[in-house]
Amino acid sequence: MKQRIIIIGSGVAGLTTAGVLAENGFEVVVLEKESRIGGHVRKWDRLFPNRRPANEVMEFIEKVLNSSVDLRCGVTVNGVIRHDEEFIVLLSNNETVTGHALVLATGFQLFDAHKKEEYGYGIYDNVITSAELETIFKEGKQLTTNEGKTPHRVGIIHCVGSRDEKVGNLYCSKVCCVTGVKQAIEIREQLPECEVFSFYMDLRMYDRHFEELYYEAQQQWAVNFIRGRLSECSENPDHTLILKAEDTLTGRPLKMTVDIVILLVGIIPDPETGKIASMLGLPIGTDGFLMSGDEHIKDNTTTIPGIYLTGAVKGPASIVNTIADARATAQQITSRFMAG
Amino acid sequence: MINFNLFVLPFFFGLLYMLLAIGKSWYRWISALPAIDKVKVTSGIRHPGQVISALKEVFLEAFIHRRMWKLNPLLGYLHMSFALGWLLLIVLGNMESRFYSGTHLNAPYYPIFLKFFIHDKLVLFFEVYSVPGVFRFIMDFVLLFVLSGLVLAFIKRKHSKWFGMKQTTTHQLTDRVALTCLWLIFPMRLLAESYTAGYYGNGGGFMTQPLGNALVYITPLPSEFIAYTMWWGYSLVLGIFFVTLPYSRYMHIPTEVLLIFFRHFGIQPKKWYSSFTETEVHACSRCGVCIDVCPLRAAEVIDSQAVYFIRGVRDNYVPEEITQKCLICGRCQEVCPVGIKTDALRLIKRRELNSGQATEFRYLSNGHAKPADVIYFSGCMTHLTPTIIRATKGIMTKAGVNYIHLDENQTICCGRPLMIAGKDRQASELIEFNKLLIKQTQAKLLVTSCPICYRVFREEYNIPIRIQHHSQYILDLVKTGKIPLQGNFRRVAYHDPCELGRGTKTFEAPRELLGKVADLVPVRDQTNNAHCCGGSLGIFEISSHQRDTMTKQALEILLEHEPETLATACPLCKKTFSPHSPVKVMDIAELVYQAIPEKELPTISQLPHLSSCFVSAQSRPE
Numbered sequence: 001m002k003q004r005i006i007i008i009g010s011g012v013a014g015l016t017t018a019g020v021l022a023e024n025g026f027e028v029v030v031l032e033k034e035s036r037i038g039g040h041v042r043k044w045d046r047l048f049p050n051r052r053p054a055n056e057v058m059e060f061i062e063k064v065l066n067s068s069v070d071l072r073c074g075v076t077v078n079g080v081i082r083h084d085e086e087f088i089v090l091l092s093n094n095e096t097v098t099g100h101a102l103v104l105a106t107g108f109q110l111f112d113a114h115k116k117e118e119y120g121y122g123i124y125d126n127v128i129t130s131a132e133l134e135t136i137f138k139e140g141k142q143l144t145t146n147e148g149k150t151p152h153r154v155g156i157i158h159c160v161g162s163r164d165e166k167v168g169n170l171y172c173s174k175v176c177c178v179t180g181v182k183q184a185i186e187i188r189e190q191l192p193e194c195e196v197f198s199f200y201m202d203l204r205m206y207d208r209h210f211e212e213l214y215y216e217a218q219q220q221w222a223v224n225f226i227r228g229r230l231s232e233c234s235e236n237p238d239h240t241l242i243l244k245a246e247d248t249l250t251g252r253p254l255k256m257t258v259d260i261v262i263l264l265v266g267i268i269p270d271p272e273t274g275k276i277a278s279m280l281g282l283p284i285g286t287d288g289f290l291m292s293g294d295e296h297i298k299d300n301t302t303t304i305p306g307i308y309l310t311g312a313v314k315g316p317a318s319i320v321n322t323i324a325d326a327r328a329t330a331q332q333i334t335s336r337f338m339a340g
Numbered sequence: 341m342i343n344f345n346l347f348v349l350p351f352f353f354g355l356l357y358m359l360l361a362i363g364k365s366w367y368r369w370i371s372a373l374p375a376i377d378k379v380k381v382t383s384g385i386r387h388p389g390q391v392i393s394a395l396k397e398v399f400l401e402a403f404i405h406r407r408m409w410k411l412n413p414l415l416g417y418l419h420m421s422f423a424l425g426w427l428l429l430i431v432l433g434n435m436e437s438r439f440y441s442g443t444h445l446n447a448p449y450y451p452i453f454l455k456f457f458i459h460d461k462l463v464l465f466f467e468v469y470s471v472p473g474v475f476r477f478i479m480d481f482v483l484l485f486v487l488s489g490l491v492l493a494f495i496k497r498k499h500s501k502w503f504g505m506k507q508t509t510t511h512q513l514t515d516r517v518a519l520t521c522l523w524l525i526f527p528m529r530l531l532a533e534s535y536t537a538g539y540y541g542n543g544g545g546f547m548t549q550p551l552g553n554a555l556v557y558i559t560p561l562p563s564e565f566i567a568y569t570m571w572w573g574y575s576l577v578l579g580i581f582f583v584t585l586p587y588s589r590y591m592h593i594p595t596e597v598l599l600i601f602f603r604h605f606g607i608q609p610k611k612w613y614s615s616f617t618e619t620e621v622h623a624c625s626r627c628g629v630c631i632d633v634c635p636l637r638a639a640e641v642i643d644s645q646a647v648y649f650i651r652g653v654r655d656n657y658v659p660e661e662i663t664q665k666c667l668i669c670g671r672c673q674e675v676c677p678v679g680i681k682t683d684a685l686r687l688i689k690r691r692e693l694n695s696g697q698a699t700e701f702r703y704l705s706n707g708h709a710k711p712a713d714v715i716y717f718s719g720c721m722t723h724l725t726p727t728i729i730r731a732t733k734g735i736m737t738k739a740g741v742n743y744i745h746l747d748e749n750q751t752i753c754c755g756r757p758l759m760i761a762g763k764d765r766q767a768s769e770l771i772e773f774n775k776l777l778i779k780q781t782q783a784k785l786l787v788t789s790c791p792i793c794y795r796v797f798r799e800e801y802n803i804p805i806r807i808q809h810h811s812q813y814i815l816d817l818v819k820t821g822k823i824p825l826q827g828n829f830r831r832v833a834y835h836d837p838c839e840l841g842r843g844t845k846t847f848e849a850p851r852e853l854l855g856k857v858a859d860l861v862p863v864r865d866q867t868n869n870a871h872c873c874g875g876s877l878g879i880f881e882i883s884s885h886q887r888d889t890m891t892k893q894a895l896e897i898l899l900e901h902e903p904e905t906l907a908t909a910c911p912l913c914k915k916t917f918s919p920h921s922p923v924k925v926m927d928i929a930e931l932v933y934q935a936i937p938e939k940e941l942p943t944i945s946q947l948p949h950l951s952s953c954f955v956s957a958q959s960r961p962e
Contacts, residue, residue, distance in 0.1 A: 115919060118724035165884045167919065232723045234748070242749075244723075255749070 006099035011039020013311025014105035019064035020330035111161025151259035162266030173266035354579030384605030394604035412504030421489025480545030509628035518588035535567035630672035639886035668878030690762025712744035719790025731933035756796035791840035833903035836870035837910030875916030
């Protein structure tokens with residue numbers, strides 16, 4: 001009899017795990033609360049650091065899904081029961097799914113920018129989030145102000161909802177720095193006349209080719225990087241925006257008018273994850289993300305045998321790291337069931 | 341016959357020592373007063389009215405303990421029985437002793453130990469209607485009164501909640517020694533008087549005589565010896581108490597008297613550590629009433645409450661951390677039975693910590709403001725809550741006010757956050773700069789959205805222009821019919837911001853204004869007793885998590901009556917509550933703005949702005 005594995009979440013993490021497990025001969029059920037699979041990356045346009053289309057990655061991941069993967073969209077988890085060596089998952093549509101292992105790949109949510117009221121999201125029309133900018137690019141649209149004008153100046157604000165104790169998120173969201181650099185280039189690419197100013201605390205270009213991208217942004221695309229956290233944003237009568245910050249390199253306060261402000265919103269745990277974790281009794285870290293069995297050497301397993309964690313459910317992660325993590329999870333599950 | 345016995349010596353020398361020590365302190369404090377205050381003292385003494393009103397307050401506060409009664413009747417009775425009872429024992433004891441000695445000049449110990457000296461005077465117990473009989477009855481009654489307080493004090497150790505106190509002060513060694521002696525004084529007196537009355541068969545009142553008879557009956561040892569020992573004990577505990585008093589919390593007893601006189605003579609607390617402050621510090625009884633009301637307790641901060649801070653100041657040892665660990669919310673000040681200005685004291689100590697390091701304000705030096713009728717100073721906290729600025733400006737535009745938004749671009753801060761940190765010198769630079777701008781506008785009214793600014797404009801600016809918080813100003817606009825209002829918010833709870841409420845005693849205007857646009861739900865612990873939202877700028881020594889605990893505690897109380905909206909009148913409170921509140925948090929200005937009928941609302945392009953200071957395009961230097 002084929003072993004059945006239940007995966008909650010159909011983003012990059014969930015689908016990659018599903019693909020590898022299916023290849024390895026498991027029966028896989030993927031549960032997705034949205035109406036379609038793909039998670040956040042489905043909404044992205046191009047990916048850092050090489051600006052290749054996000055579609056390509058999604059297509060690759062979806063290609064390996066075969067008939068032994070059962071995708072169920074539009075369902076949430078109402079309850080989980082452990083019965084002998086099996087997990088019975090009660091779904092919101094009153095169906096149940098039974099499996100021999102449970103993989104939590106519930107990923108993340110984006111920080112709600114309304115919470116930083118001083119940045120004016122939801123108050124001023126020309127303040128948008130990095131996710132909304134991706135949508136604009138994805139739909140092939142031109143970046144314009146809310147009034148339909150071509151912007152002359154755009155401000156990109158780093159660390160919105162990340163590394164910010166006041167909003168309760170002390171951690172770094174890891175992917176926003178390089179996303180900000182990528183988007184700055186893309187704006188310059190689309191609107192060569194538009195100046196771009198990036199306000200950062202420090203730029204964490206930790207992974208391969210990130211630093212190169214940052215150099216490219218400065219040298220080839222003349223993006224202005226200003227070291228200083230935005231203190232507040234206010235609106236002029238013509239709907240342009242005033243940014244106030246301290247330029248910490250010159251040690252002086254700085255004020256600037258821009259046409260559009262883009263907030264690089266951070267990554268926060270999905271509230272759905274917390275619910276599932278409390279049903280199962282899984283430990284949650286101080287940052288709200290789930291805790292694995294051991295942060296170094298048992299990062300895919302949990303304190304409960306048969307329950308696995310993969311991807312951004314354990315904290316912010318890039319796509320490349322998520323894919324590697326998902327494959328590792330799938331491999332661990334395979335070894336466990338195939339050995340016996 | 342000479343009325344003397346060796347046992348009176350501990351009492352006598354203890355009393356002498358205490359009086360000298362108190363006298364020395366009083367002399368030091370009075371002589372250290374600034375010249376102007378000395379004039380106030382000398383002129384005050386010559387005004388019988390001031391002296392009488394001070395004496396009246398001394399009686400009401402130091403003996404009756406009026407403020408304690410208000411806090412909790414049991415607590416009031418406890419303190420009154422000790423203070424008033426002891427006073428009566430002394431006064432009536434003196435009168436009684438005169439009857440026996442026939443002279444007005446008795447040795448100071450004579451009335452205290454009277455029953456020892458008069459045991460051989462033949463007045464029989466049953467002669468209750470004689471003068472000595474009446475005295476005996478009264479003296480026993482007063483002693484019983486004091487002892488009833490002592491019983492309550494014992495009970496309070498175990499059940500402080502019955503006295504309205506959850507947490508009591510953790511005392512030092514000197515305080516404990518003094519407390520033990522104080523508690524022993526009256527039982528010792530009871531035993532000494534009873535044994536003496538019992539042994540000699542007379543001299544006792546309705547309590548001491550029967551008790552003495554019973555004690556003599558059941559005690560196997562020679563009663564004369566025990567009675568004498570008790571008199572020694574009584575004198576010793578009195579002596580030890582008097583010697584420790586100047587070094588213990590009981591120094592508050594004589595000091596409070598001096599403090600009340602200082603206040604009645606019009607002496608004001610200073611911004612630096614003055615002799616007035618020194619008096620205040622010694623007038624703290626360490627009753628610990630300030631502990632329960634401190635919002636920091638929710639954040640598990642238990643070592644920096646006013647009582648401990650003041651004790652540290654008095655002992656000349658306050659760790660910087662304790663000085664800094666305070667919200668400056670003023671809640672303890674409201675309940676202090678001695679009326680100590682705890683916030684002002686904290687700020688004095690913070691000023692002493694000020695390194696004097698200069699702040700960089702050069703970039704502000706080109707300030708220039710255009711004339712206008714009204715200045716709107718939103719405040720830097722309001723800049724972080726732009727919806728409040730939008731609402732307030734919208735309301736002012738609707739009312740057709742010719743105003744200037746002074747801190748839109750020209751200036752940055754009112755100066756109070758610096759002052760709360762003890763950086764007065766740095767704040768004064770900002771204040772002078774702002775005063776210049778204010779003068780340039782030639783405005784007659786300054787309106788601010790931030791209670792922190794409101795307070796500093798009132799207290800520190802000394803400018804000849806009217807200052808209003810926007811809740812007061814908008815109320816005036818509504819009352820004069822300049823703002824049409826329609827629509828009503830259901831179930832709104834109002835939170836008193838510390839700086840607006842306790843800080844400037846503005847309680848009515850926000851409520852009256854809210855009443856025009858909303859149905860208010862009741863809130864426990866309002867006005868003077870309102871909780872700090874937890875966002876106070878007064879403290880940087882605690883973690884965000886500790887702040888969150890305070891915020892949640894405050895919210896829990898505010899939301900008890902299930903409001904649909906939480907209203908406040910402070911941008912900092914709004915910002916602090918918003919992430920934690922299950923209901924929408926709105927500033928009072930936003931509520932009013934939303935109650936203006938839609939067709940009446942100004943569009944953003946109608947909002948006036950200051951084109952002259954319109955943002956110089958600035959990019960980073962190459």
